[in-house]
Amino acid sequence: MLLSFILIPFVTALLLLFIKKNTSANTIAIVSTLGTLVAAIVVAGKGAVDFNAPWIPVLNAQFLLHVDGLAKILVLLTAISFPAIIIATSQNQPKQKNIFLSLLLFTQSGLMGVFLSGDALLFYFFWELALIPVYFLSSIWGGEKRIAVTFKFFIYTFLGSLMMLIGIVFVYMHTSDQSFLIQSFAKANLTGGQQVTAFALFFIAFAIKMPIFPLHTWQPDAYEQSPTAVTMVMSAVMVKMGLYGILRWLLPLFPTAFMAHIHVVVILSVIGILYASFIAIRQDDIKRLIAYSSIAHIGLMNAAIFSHLQIGIQGVMVQLFSHGINVLGLWIVADIIEQQTGTRSMQQMGGLAKKQPTLAILLVGFALANIALPLTNAFVGEFLMFNSLFQYNVWVGAAAGVSIILAAIYTLNMVQKVAYGEVSTQINQMQTINTPAQIVLIVLLIIVFVTGVFPQPLFDLTADSLQQIIVK
Amino acid sequence: MGGHHWLSHQLSSIVGEPTEIGLSHATEWVLMAVSVSIAVIALLMAVNIYRKKTDEAPTSFIGQFFYNKWHIDELYNTVIVNPLNRFAGFLKNSIEKQVIDGAVNGTGKLVQYSARQLRLIQNGQVGYYILFMVLGIVLLFLLWFNDTLLLRFFHNLIK
Amino acid sequence: MNAIIISAFLGVVMMFASWSIKGENKQKNIALFGLIILILANLAQLNGWYVADIDTKNMLSFTRFGLYTNTLFYCLTFIYIWINGEEISKIGNHVADFYALFFFILCGASILTSFDNLLMLFIGIEILSIPLYILTGSDKKSLFSNEAAIKYFLMGSFSTGVLLLGITFIYGATGSFKLMPPDASIQYEQFMFSGGLILIFAAMNFKVSAAPFHFWTPDVYDGAPTVFTSFMATIAKSAGFIAFINIYLVQYKAFEKTWVIILPLGIVSTLLVGNVTAVFQRSVKRMLTYSSIAQAGFMLFALYGTSNFANEGILLYIVVYSLASIGIFAVLIKMKENSFEAFHGLAKTHPLLAFLTTVFLCSLAGIPITGGFFAKYYMINAVLIAGAGIWLVVVAMIFASISVYYYFKLIQAMYFVPGTPAIGELDKSYTYKLAVIAILILVLGVFPNLLFNYLYF
Known part of the structure; x- marks a missing residue:
């Protein structure tokens, strides 16, 4: 069952290489991703047994897939995001669309692998596998400065993952049974100093991926220059890899080193939150605005993890899902506007509410979720995270709390510029919006409010992981 | 009195039942009375002013002050909005572009610069190459026969 | 042993083929066929079958690792010739000569995987290197190719000199060409022994193009015909590595401190x-x-x-x-x-x-x-x-x-x-x-x- 999460996208991706016709390629991709979604819902409901096969006997590496609450929630997010992205952007016609979709599905396969692996070497394998298709997607189909920007992104994250590789080898050597399994890693005999070394090596990889201030500069550029479908994948799902890595690998494996570094990381994250929020205020490009907003939100999640309190981590687990949904909605709206008006500058937008009332309402809905207004899904997570930061330290909590105000400023500013005011010439060109994209947006908005009002299912889903992490 | 705090139970499963911090009924009555009377007084004043049906801006200082909404907007702009915008602009244009991204791009530039410099050693002259190789051997000899010294040095360096 | 004898023999065969058999394609096929024989003979040795039972006086020792490495070299060469055969025939007139040189290089490589004696190391390195000088200069009409060959030869000779000096030092210190870990029971001159090891280290660094002995590499690889650069940068270089490791696996103790x-x-x-x-x-x-x-x-x-x-x-x-x-x-x-x-x-x-x-x-x-x-x-x-x-x-x-x-x-x-x-x-x-x-x-x-x-x- 678990293997299907990797195989369905992988096989479809291979198949798509040979389907030249755009519409049929699109249909196949949608069917495949919806199939994955069904599988994800089944697994989220019923759970699944581990998949285990020997992989590299000489190294004692195993092909072990394991699912628990944390993995379920991210698998679910990945499974929802991909069909949503493909359906919402199905009107876009990049050249060689079949290859475009194929690479997207390879990414999905890699992401699923990252969230499911219970073996460190396998984890690293998928970690890289998710990255490489994105490199090609962005470099081929991206914006004007795509090559340089994507290259920077690639080298930056590759350097991070190489550090993690050293960390993996380092811990592997110190395991008693010479195995890459997460259980063996957790029992590795590391002295305090060695734990700090391993912690640092892993943390660099995750910090670059999330990204945490000051390692974030690849992100706004990459988001801006990538084709929007890829930007959606990156910001809705890929950045979660870093947070997932911390929750799954860093915190349980190196508790001592983790506790020794909480202050540094929390302070760094809070600086990053405020920093990114301030910069977001001055952005005119709608994609860059969402990018910086995303840096701020991810920074908050990281700070909450490192505050190391049960409610904070609980909040993060829910927010992993919620942030993915919200940011996806924002990106889809931004993409529709960009595709139809040819601009991303908010100066040139205005009057969307008059021209496209439905789209404007959807935009406002996601914008409110981005500010974490009560009754939206983000409120649940952010409330818990702020609560935990306040418990950690009042001043840190207060500083992070300023970001709520800043988020309101830049988000409402965006809504004001885009939705209200005179109808600009660019907005006036907009045609009717295609139904599939609208349906996707409406479904996402329903998820936003339903999980905002009834978050209990999400809490139940992650309860077992929370127990494990906290007990440790 | 008091509404039903249904929202506070929304997350009760996670954060626990909230403790009720209700106000006493007497306080609530006083608060209501005071706020209602202030509102009624203000209403009467407004009716008094607008009966005169003047459309032009008031000339008195106080009139002007109220006419411009207590200058709250201006105050707000000078004290909060403008500094905030300027600060954000400073972060965006100076810190982000030059310091942080500059450090990242600078690393790349440094590699390219050293590449240009290192390339020059490869000048095509066999004589130089052999000279470098001899120097390399000499260096190896020096290292080998001073190893205890060097090891102690490194040891101290790490300590 | 099988591999060393047969590869040398095949080298000679190819030289004869160069004038007795016409047709470049045929010559290539002979070379490929020869490689298969070589691989089989090498595998046969793993199972205890010898072409000739020769007492090597402990100068060569055939380990499983060494023989397996040989097999890998031959397979790589097979793939190399299989792909590049056509391209090789475009350089020079006597194509089979190049194949002969490849076999001699493989002979050198086979010695390098099995030497147990510094003299054998020297012979192996030389058998490996001299054909490489020729291959570098094989494009006779190209000035670059000639220049590269001369440079390679000059610097290669220099490094050979260094290697020989190192071997001499070790002989002077221990009175033996044998590779051996320094042993307390044997009296030897510490200074000379260490000096010899350093010189050998430098010479081996040259062969595998490690800094600061790499200067020949860019010029030579760039000047040589691309098809031969491919061979030099891969199989020939790897053989050097195996030799390097062979020495230092044994002499590791002597080096440990430094x-x-x-x-x-x-x-x-x-x-x-x-x-x-x-x-x-x-x-x-x-x-x-x-x-x-x-x-x-x-x-x-x-x-x-x-x-x-x-x-x-x-x-x-x-x-x-x-x-x-x-x-x-x-x-x-x-x-x-x-x-x-x-x-x-x-x-x-x-x-x-x-x-x-x-x-x-x-x-x-x-x-x-x-x-x-x-x-x-x-x-x-x-x-x-x-x-x-x-x-x-x-x-x-x-x-x-x-x-x-x-x-x-x-x-x-x-x-x-x-x-x-x-x-x-x-x-x-x-x-x-x-x-x-x-x-x-x-x-x-x-x-x-x-x-x-x-x-x-």
């Missing part, structure tokens, strides 16, 4: 020179020569320890690196010029070829699902197990990410920059042959143990 200073210094400077200089190159061929220096820096990690990871790792590294290099050079041969511009738009006109090149480059860069990843992985593991400082690995990985810069510049040229590639005639079978290499790399990238299963059975 190892922690000298080896990291060599590795870091090699990585620095190779990776950083490659960044600036405008010619793909020259970039690849620097990359081969950089890769040597990684292979030097194998000298760190005697663990299984080092042994298996160097074999995996050699195979994967050689396959990828043979592949990428084979693509380069088909280009009309060596610049990056020549590759512009290749993905449009030749999608399969561009994809294969990408696989080769990814493998060189060490990206997962290609064999290069596990090669690097084994090296890291070997070093960490040997107890070296973790800083060294971190530095190496930083250089590895620099290497991505220049490898991916080529991918960018092929995929993202529009243009018409300057590519010559290319028949389909050529691409399919390259696809075989790529598949091997990918298979080793997922199941690296396939390579080691035969090492222990």
